[in-house]
Amino acid sequence: MTSRAPRATVGAMPRDSATRPPLVPAALPAERRALPELDDGWREARPGFRLEDVRARGEAFARRFKADGPVRGFRTIDLLPFPYPVAFGFWQAPPNRAKYLLMRNRCNLVEFEDWSGRARTLLVNPSEADLSARAGFFEQARRELTPFLTPEVVGRVDGPAARLRKRLGVDPAKIDFVTFDHLHVQDLRRGLVGEGGRPPLYPNARLLVNRRELETLQRLHPLQRPWWIAEALDGVPADRIVALEGSVSLGKGVALVWTPGHTLGNHSIVFHAGGRGVFAISENGIAPECYEPRASGLRSVREHAARYGVEVVMNGNALESALSQYTSMVLEKSIVDRGDCGGEIPNIYCSSPLVRSPLAWGIGPKYVIAPIDTGVIAMSLA
Numbered sequence: 001m002t003s004r005a006p007r008a009t010v011g012a013m014p015r016d017s018a019t020r021p022p023l024v025p026a027a028l029p030a031e032r033r034a035l036p037e038l039d040d041g042w043r044e045a046r047p048g049f050r051l052e053d054v055r056a057r058g059e060a061f062a063r064r065f066k067a068d069g070p071v072r073g074f075r076t077i078d079l080l081p082f083p084y085p086v087a088f089g090f091w092q093a094p095p096n097r098a099k100y101l102l103m104r105n106r107c108n109l110v111e112f113e114d115w116s117g118r119a120r121t122l123l124v125n126p127s128e129a130d131l132s133a134r135a136g137f138f139e140q141a142r143r144e145l146t147p148f149l150t151p152e153v154v155g156r157v158d159g160p161a162a163r164l165r166k167r168l169g170v171d172p173a174k175i176d177f178v179t180f181d182h183l184h185v186q187d188l189r190r191g192l193v194g195e196g197g198r199p200p201l202y203p204n205a206r207l208l209v210n211r212r213e214l215e216t217l218q219r220l221h222p223l224q225r226p227w228w229i230a231e232a233l234d235g236v237p238a239d240r241i242v243a244l245e246g247s248v249s250l251g252k253g254v255a256l257v258w259t260p261g262h263t264l265g266n267h268s269i270v271f272h273a274g275g276r277g278v279f280a281i282s283e284n285g286i287a288p289e290c291y292e293p294r295a296s297g298l299r300s301v302r303e304h305a306a307r308y309g310v311e312v313v314m315n316g317n318a319l320e321s322a323l324s325q326y327t328s329m330v331l332e333k334s335i336v337d338r339g340d341c342g343g344e345i346p347n348i349y350c351s352s353p354l355v356r357s358p359l360a361w362g363i364g365p366k367y368v369i370a371p372i373d374t375g376v377i378a379m380s381l382a
């Protein structure tokens with residue numbers, strides 16, 4: 001690919017370093033398009049003004065995005081559930097005294113046509129549970145909750161690559177791109193370079209990642225350490241990593257929208273599923289109703305929204321920038337359609353949705369988005 005789009009506009013957060021150059025030039029090949037019309041909203045330093053500017057940009061983008069049409073195909077692969085503190089998931093609005101709730105990791109396969117007309121495959125959030133279990137936070141949670149569930153035991157369960165092959169009939173070697181909404185508790189080495197002499201799970205895939213996630217990994221802040229795996233990218237060759245400066249449209253019906261806050265390089269995977277509408281994959285809230293708290297089935301969530309006049313309830317484990325995370329959730333809901341799971345609930349396809357469990361009696365979602373499996377995956381043998 002020799003033709004290059006003009007240098008992408010760099011959407012900087014107000015406190016982004018002005019002196020540090022991006023890890024790669026922020027030029028994009030013709031197959032992808034930058035979305036400065038979204039990212040430029042983050043240049044506004046005054047948070048109240050920024051919120052309304054970003055919301056308006058999201059609404060304008062939504063109309064154009066939907067007009068492009070849906071992705072070719074979309075599939076959902078459920079992975080393992082994991083425990084998570086209620087006080088993080090509902091931040092200032094915990095429903096009761098339960099300490100932990102359960103969320104379920106979920107992985108998605110997207111087949112789409114890029115802007116040069118090629119069919120491409122994107123694998124979203126293929127977390128390796130046993131590697132994630134080694135992150136500081138999960139290591140202590142496991143000791144407290146399920147000391148017998150060691151990473152070795154978890155590692156015997158099929159991971160996303162095996163499920164991809166067995167359930168969808170898709171060869172992991174056919175995956176073009178891998179992305180995560182953010183890199184909390186992720187370790188990319190097994191997927192991209194292999195471990196213990198074994199070949200990588202996705203030998204031909206490149207990682208699409210915001211460059212701020214890469215910069216975070218260069219030196220972790222103490223408040224970040226429990227949530228990050230410092231060695232996550234050790235040994236991964238530079239040509240397997242595509243460092244993104246901000247939001248990008250990957251092709252028809254799919255975009256990575258920079259949604260900083262939960263982490264500085266967080267991005268939401270916005271997709272148009274044929275027959276279902278426009279959705280965003282995100283961990284900014286742990287259930288779709290966290291984006292419309294006044295409609296929630298959980299009283300504490302409704303009351304919190306009314307008392308403080310807020311329109312979202314954040315998943316607040318790390319809050320690298322709380323005001324930005326709130327604004328990012330508003331951006332997400334300004335882009336997606338509403339009502340797939342009922343009412344006026346925004347179509348947020350949580351990357352790790354809250355699920356009911358005996359760990360947290362009385363805490364469950366009122367609105368659940370049914371698994372999304374639409375369109376055609378051409379390479380599937382299933």
Ligand SMILES: [Zn+2]
Binds near residue numbers: 283
């Ligand atoms: Zn996270």
